[in-house]
Amino acid sequence: MSDKNDHIKDLSRRNFLRNSAVTGVAGASLAGGFGAGALVRSRPAEAATNNEHHVEPGELDEYYGFWSGGHSGEVRILGVPSMRELLRIPVFNVDSATGWGITNESKRVLGENAPLNGDTHHPKVSYTDARYDGRYCFINDKLNTRVARIRLDIMRADKILTIPNVQSIHGLTLQRVPSTERVFAAGEMIVPLNNNGEYLDDPSEYWTMMTCIDAETMEFKWQAIVDGNLDNCDTDYSGRFVAASCYNSARGMTLPEMMGPERDWTVIFDVPAIEAAVAAGNYTTIGDSPVPVVDAREQAHQGRNAFALYVPTPRSPHGVNTAPPEGKYCVVSGKLSPTCTVIEWSHVAEWFDGGLSDPRDVVVAEPEVGLGPLHTTYDNRGNAYTSLFLDSQVVKWNIEDSIRAYNGEEVNYIRDRIDVHYNIGHIKASLACSRDVDGKYLTALCKFSKDRFLPVGPMHAENDQLIDITGEQMKLIHDGPTYAEPHDALMIRADQLNPSQVYTRDDPYFAETVAMAHADGVTLETDNKVIRDGNKVRVYMTSVAPSFGTTEFRVKQGDEVTIVVTNMDTIEDVSHGFALVNHGINFEIHPQQTSSVTFVADKPGVHWYYCSWFCHALHMEMSGRMLVEPA
Numbered sequence: 001m002s003d004k005n006d007h008i009k010d011l012s013r014r015n016f017l018r019n020s021a022v023t024g025v026a027g028a029s030l031a032g033g034f035g036a037g038a039l040v041r042s043r044p045a046e047a048a049t050n051n052e053h054h055v056e057p058g059e060l061d062e063y064y065g066f067w068s069g070g071h072s073g074e075v076r077i078l079g080v081p082s083m084r085e086l087l088r089i090p091v092f093n094v095d096s097a098t099g100w101g102i103t104n105e106s107k108r109v110l111g112e113n114a115p116l117n118g119d120t121h122h123p124k125v126s127y128t129d130a131r132y133d134g135r136y137c138f139i140n141d142k143l144n145t146r147v148a149r150i151r152l153d154i155m156r157a158d159k160i161l162t163i164p165n166v167q168s169i170h171g172l173t174l175q176r177v178p179s180t181e182r183v184f185a186a187g188e189m190i191v192p193l194n195n196n197g198e199y200l201d202d203p204s205e206y207w208t209m210m211t212c213i214d215a216e217t218m219e220f221k222w223q224a225i226v227d228g229n230l231d232n233c234d235t236d237y238s239g240r241f242v243a244a245s246c247y248n249s250a251r252g253m254t255l256p257e258m259m260g261p262e263r264d265w266t267v268i269f270d271v272p273a274i275e276a277a278v279a280a281g282n283y284t285t286i287g288d289s290p291v292p293v294v295d296a297r298e299q300a301h302q303g304r305n306a307f308a309l310y311v312p313t314p315r316s317p318h319g320v321n322t323a324p325p326e327g328k329y330c331v332v333s334g335k336l337s338p339t340c341t342v343i344e345w346s347h348v349a350e351w352f353d354g355g356l357s358d359p360r361d362v363v364v365a366e367p368e369v370g371l372g373p374l375h376t377t378y379d380n381r382g383n384a385y386t387s388l389f390l391d392s393q394v395v396k397w398n399i400e401d402s403i404r405a406y407n408g409e410e411v412n413y414i415r416d417r418i419d420v421h422y423n424i425g426h427i428k429a430s431l432a433c434s435r436d437v438d439g440k441y442l443t444a445l446c447k448f449s450k451d452r453f454l455p456v457g458p459m460h461a462e463n464d465q466l467i468d469i470t471g472e473q474m475k476l477i478h479d480g481p482t483y484a485e486p487h488d489a490l491m492i493r494a495d496q497l498n499p500s501q502v503y504t505r506d507d508p509y510f511a512e513t514v515a516m517a518h519a520d521g522v523t524l525e526t527d528n529k530v531i532r533d534g535n536k537v538r539v540y541m542t543s544v545a546p547s548f549g550t551t552e553f554r555v556k557q558g559d560e561v562t563i564v565v566t567n568m569d570t571i572e573d574v575s576h577g578f579a580l581v582n583h584g585i586n587f588e589i590h591p592q593q594t595s596s597v598t599f600v601a602d603k604p605g606v607h608w609y610y611c612s613w614f615c616h617a618l619h620m621e622m623s624g625r626m627l628v629e630p631a
């Protein structure tokens with residue numbers, strides 16, 4: 001396809017555009033610079049042949065992958081290395097297949113009048129001693145300032161919190177040691193502390209905060225006001241610290257204002273110090289919110305800030321990632337700077353304990369890695385892998401060698417580079433956020449796919465590539481088209497998760513519906529009954545393939561109708577759906593599950609309902625009628 005000269009021409013074109021991109025960034029003009037359209041690939045795709053990573057039909061994957069679904073509002077489960085999509089977990093979005101956002105059970109999780117969309121970025125699976133324990137996955141909603149918890153036994157969200165006093169949750173991370181007791185949510189955009197409309201025109205009064213949530217109760221523990229906008233965050237392996245990248249230290253409102261200073265910060269919070277202050281009553285609250293707020297801004301502290309350390313870091317840092325398996329270092333990826341900043345966690349403890357004088361003393365290396373470094377991940381052999389957005393590459397570099405170079409030794413810390421297609425954002429290697437890091441696979445979440453797949457109109461698939469990192473050189477082994485738009489992913493070993501195959505009847509997810517039936521004197525497992533309570537009608541039915549326990553019920557126009565379906569099938573995968581024609585109602589009822597929906601029967605006449613999950617040879621006949629008498 002291309003001869004050697006084409007390749008050189010291609011390379012020089014790539015370099016030319018790359019250099020203009022740097023100029024663009026320096027001039028704070030992103031129009032021609034940070035935009036991604038300019039990049040071309042330097043060599044044709046190498047087709048993967050005889051791929052030893054291929055998962056044959058009927059074989060199971062080695063890893064579960066947790067993928068954020070970006071502005072689809074969901075979280076996805078993939079099998080790795082096949083990259084087969086196994087499940088979509090609706091979280092902040094309404095979902096036609098499962099009835100998420102439609103059923104009473106999901107509305108209880110979402111809350112009244114919840115916006116039915118979201119922008120999920122950073123799924124994080126809970127830990128015990130920095131190892132995945134398979135209990136929960138937490139996910140942020142950048143769009144509507146929320147944090148959700150997903151139960152990994154049933155793969156459904158069970159708690160969603162709207163975070164007060166801040167706007168837009170971007171970074172999300174978990175305490176690793178001794179276990180995930182705390183969730184940290186980084187507020188990104190700055191707004192007036194009491195954002196009630198009184199302080200619109202004075203940006204000097206705009207701030208944001210780090211929020212700490214109790215992972216078990218899903219109640220707020222505290223918030224800490226900071227200088228600048230928080231971006232990404234990660235914890236250490238001792239349970240004491242959480243670090244966040246912090247851009248816009250000038251607290252500007254426009255791009256040129258945000259591009260002011262050469263340096264922003266990595267801000268590191270001392271969690272026990274903040275919690276001691278809260279316990280001692282040294283906090284305030286804002287507006288109607290009861291959440292304790294402490295002040296971690298530099299201006300609030302005389303001398304040493306006891307709550308937060310602001311480490312000067314090249315302008316607009318982005319990814320923050322602690323290196324496994326011991327969690328000795330934290331790497332902050334430069335984004336607008338071609339460098340990564342390596343922080344040693346033990347030095348952070350020394351600083352807070354008074355042993356260091358300059359915040360920069362916690363930095364042990366600042367390797368140059370390439371253009372547009374966004375996120376960093378790791379293998380189990382001391383190497384870091386950084387995504388380079390502008391270079392459309394993954395760069396592999398050695399952490400200890402970068403420290404030697406920082407200390408003046410002549411040593412090349414760069415180990416390898418590989419082209420990805422194209423404009424990579426997040427990056428994550430298998431188990432790389434845990435002690436069990438194994439250095440096998442790396443996924444490159446590319447923002448642009450351009451010519452890698454059949455064209456499907458103006459909206460292109462994202463391209464989540466899989467790279468084998470077991471050898472000296474990285475090897476691209478899979479192109480994975482994904483729907484809009486993963487921002488982060490993680491992989492855990494298949495044996496680290498133990499999802500249920502069938503619901504248990506005492507599942508708290510539908511406990512309130514069970515309590516309602518109990519109050520009506522209904523036994524959900526056997527009864528098919530209609531209870532009238534004024535103009536409220538509750539229709540209880542079972543479902544066993546191929547029929548609903550109730551095939552006809554009668555209500556009056558204007559009645560508020562609640563339909564409760566209990567799936568009495570016990571065999572895994574015999575799921576039923578309840579779909580009511582012309583009413584926008586469809587929802588899931590998996591084996592031994594109870595699901596319900598409430599609506600107003602406002603249309604007189606005959607309305608059929610049917611099972612929407614194919615369940616039996618007589619599935620088409622699994623139906624019934626709602627008869628609505630005119631008012």
Ligand code: K7E
Binds near residue numbers: 122318374487488
């Ligand atoms: Cu870089 Cu939200 Cu992980 Cu997008 S963030 S890539």
